[in-house]
Amino acid sequence: MKTVLTFIFIIFIGSAAMAQNASKEVKVETVTYGVELNIKVEKTSAKENKVTRLYLFKxxxxxxxxxxxxxRNNAKMA
Structure with missing residues (x-):
């Protein structure tokens, strides 16, 4: 008897859940904007000769x- 009532209860809950009106998805309007790139590259051709020292150890x-x-670094006998 318990299993029959449980089965009927599950069917009742399932049908009640399916009878709900699910809200439809709201569509969002997308807006696109154009992008302009204004990049100016200036080349400087100045030659600089610098001398650096190269050490063997870092x-x-x-x-x-x-x-x-x-x-005082020397060890002393006591």
């Missing part, structure tokens, strides 16, 4: 400065 100056020794 951080040679930094490592040299950090590798200093003071008088």
């Amino acid at each position: 951080n040679s100056r930094v490592k040299k400065e950090l590798n200093f020794k003071t008088k």
Whole structure:
């Protein structure tokens, strides 16, 4: 008896759900705009000769400065 009532209840709920008036999709109007690109390219042909130094090691100056020794760096016997 319980299964029959459950089956009838499910059919009733399903038919009630199908009887609802579903709202139709609202269509949105699209607007398109044209895009204009105004780009001016100016070429400068000035030649600059700069001299740069090329070091063998990347951080040679930094490592040299950090590798200093003071008088108190020496180990002492107690």
